[in-house]
Amino acid sequence: MRRSLSIYLGGGIITLLLAATLAAPLLSPQNPYEMELAQGLSAPEAAHPFGRDKLGRDILSRVLHGGRTSLTVGFAAVSVSVLLGVIIGGIAGYLGGVWDEAIMRVTDVFLAFPGILLAIALMSVLAPSLWNIVISLSVFGWVGYARLVRAQVLALREREFVTAALAAGATPGRILTRHLLANVISPVIVEASIGMAGAILAESGLSFLGLGIQPPEPSWGAMLAEGRDFLLVAPHLTIYPGIAIALTVMGLNVLGDGLRDLLDPTQKR
Amino acid sequence: MSPARRYAQVRNKSLALVALMLAYAALSACGEKGATKGDTIVVGIGTNPTQLDPRLSQDAISSKVQRFIFSRLISKDHEGRIVLELAEKWERPTPLVHRFELRRGVRFHNGEALTASDVKYTFESIRDPSLASPKAAGLKELARIETPTPHSVVFHLTEPSASFAESLMVGILPESAREAGSRFAEKPIGTGPFQFVEFAPDVRIALKAFPGHFAGKPAYESLVFRILPEETIRVLELESGGVDFLQNAFSPDILPRFIQNKRLKIRKRLGTNFTYIGFNLEDPILSKLEVRRAIAHAIDRRPIVRFIHKGLVQEADSLLPPDHWAHIKGLPSYAHRPALAMKLLDEAGYPDPDGPGPEPRFTLVYKTSQNELGRRIATVFGHQLARVGIQMKIRSYEWGTFFGDIRNGNFQLYSLTWVGISDPDIYRYIFHSRFMPPAGLNRGRYKNARVDALLEEAHQSAEPEIRARAYGETQRILGRELPYINLWHSMNVAVFDKRISGYRVYPDADFISLARATLSPAAGDR
């Protein structure tokens, strides 16, 4: 019951948010870039149900459009991280020995290195842009997936179906892609759903440091950062993007929990 | 180990942990609370001072805190006029000689008397390359220092310098600092109204009144600077009494909230900060005067002044504030005229490919630091420039990267603020062609032989009329040639507890007037 509840609930929240942001141009009551300085910080009213920001822009429209950026960053960063993680972890697990040892030490270095510093350094070197944010988040995002995949591959390598495939004359590449990865993919999906929540939060952290999405583009993290000086006089600037982030992160976590219960074969029940 | 034993261990451990936490809570609860609320002023500041040694720091907040600990030979008063502090008399017999008589009976916090050799030591150590002092550059023209008597100091210059006085405004250290070496900053000693108690980095700097101060002991016991990096927290601390005093460290939108607060007082004064947009004059597009003029006319400063700064800035037509002695009247102010801007761009050879359509005439990149207010204002500029067909992309960088790019000429447009403009000799560093980075501040690479000559003349002259005339003409040329778009001068706003009286806002946003403020006991205070 929990399994299906979690998947329905988490999946439902995420689907709704995705749909709302995809349909942002249709749903937005206003142009998210149109300013009216004289109306800065004005409170919610009929035409602007979430109120306006410091530059008089419609917050509802910016939350909807900002969701596109935030979800894109989260999705792209996790995709790149997963891709890197699966490849590197797969190699480590499959080849084993010196390769495994070397790759694991590299992951140790990345785990021990303060991730935010690496992100700041990268954002300083690269020009700040959406794709560079994705790169910055992926540079240390892959590590967790690599370790996960390696552990899975190590465990699976000894299992009968792999030995059987080898005996049947399958090439290593085929075994890696066909048999091992197929079995590795479900825990990775679970991790990825939760990791995407982390990436969305990390983007807001970069925005806090002024290194996130560039104005005038909206993103939830950037909106929170823009509103943080007005927390006391105009809380609506941060409440709505804050709720959007919180909902997304919760939805993804609950979905991930449900998927874990569904997909994890080691969990007895 | 049996499960039961392990459980017992775990439980014992958690009990021990709880006990430890309680003990810690009890200990910290009865920690020092030094002075009572009645005789302490707590100032909230946003950044951690990097250094308490006045020779080594160059950040604004360090020098503001240092002023309470260290007095200077000369300094500036609340009108920005130069006044004597440790000096009793200041003569300039020739343009190459500054002669000071020291005030008698001045003592350092450690009891030593101030003598001419302390002054000599301070300035000579600044020039010592091994100290790597950022203030050494200001003493370029200094040839040697003489101390004919224990209370007189004579500075000999290699060439006349109108801005040399500015460079003398450094806190004086005791000569005994030499022995302390690099440890001096850990327990700084000066002749200022407050003496050092404690510096807990990123937490606070605590000072206590110096009874032996030459102008008399301050009227209250202790002065504490709390370092609070987040604006919302500074405001909440001020409102809840954790902080008594804030200056400029809040956004203008919060001011109405302070006005309503019966416990708080507000004081404002036009300051010496100047914000501008800088052009890269070696950029093929921006090297054209018509383009720069078009941008100046396309930008509308009024709504930004009114709605973003809430009137706490004043539109600028020059680097110098309007009440500055060298500021001249009648400079061009570049009113908001989008139609004229479009016409100028057409004339410059950048017609709009599709009129009001989305295709821009050209695209510019505007660099700014990660500061949220700067990004906000940039967004408005971008919007305004789009209306005349210029696409402006905003790139906000981490501070060190941004600054490095500006220094290296790696920019098209950028915006920054000059802090504490006072001596107009700064024009030389900013616009003289000899002062392009890395030698100076001419980041936009402005070149004009007439301006070079005028600035050279003004620098070498001690005659106020000659200087005023030279700077006047400079301002007129710069107003015409637009290496900068002048944006605004900001107001300094201080908000503080009503118990504090006698505080004066300084043009350079110095806090030093707190040293002479008085503190009335709060109702219900011990």
Place this chain on the structure above:
Amino acid sequence: MRKFLLRRILLLIPVLWGVTTLVFIVTQVLPGDPVDLMLGETARPAQREQLRKTLGLDRPLGVQYADYMGGLLRGDLGNSLHQKRPVSAIIFERTYASAELTLASMAVALLISLPLGIAAARRQGTALDLGAGFLAVAGASMPVFWLGPLLIIVFSIGLGWFPVSGREGAFSLILPAVTLGAALSPILMRMARSSLLDVLPQDYISTARAKGISEKKVLWLHALKNACLPLITILSLQLGALLSGAIITETVFAWPGVGRLVIQAIASRDYPLVQGCVLFIAAVYVSANFLADIAYAWLDPRVRLT
């Protein structure tokens, strides 16, 4: 055991070497010149060159790297460019505050996640299970720079229970610890729940129940101790994230930890200080994991000491 320890210690070396090399590369590629930020823009070229020489920045990169590694081997982290005192002393001042915040936030995370994890495992598959999962995620789903001020407004301004900010007394530790600890609670809660679920259906638990041992005792004695080991591992793995993730929490609560120091050091291009901080964070992380491994090996007889 000795062999195991030796192997683990030897494995630390390449990791620490990797971290120091990576941070050296980072400081080399970061744009912006420390000399500019130290001397100001009006310094003469000669003065600049002089300082570059004094700092050794004029030497080839390879020499600088060798010198830096040599210093580290002697335990010398160098001097801060701006504060002009030893990096080790500057970091040492912060360790106490950082350790306090880190340990307290771990405690908070455990206090949130253990009860929720136990509840979820015992009522597996019910709405309570789902609700517990939701609760554990709730705090972690808000960006720290939003959650922090929210807590301050409610608990410090509204209820007056805690000081607004700063580090004065144990009460000032609570809100920052909650803010930082909330982020850890979902992962800990999941771990507690799944390890309990692994254990609860096992034979010895049923035997214990059959013997008439109270449910409470079964849970605490038998089940939870098995969940302890993975929790230790997760905590030690999250330590790195906690130390550097504390940057925003420290900024909001004006807490004088290592995180803020790193940010300031980067902004002022104080490279020796950046390098020292990163090395410090990495060393704490690596040693915590080392200790966790040893604890694991000690407590769990199934782990072979090889």
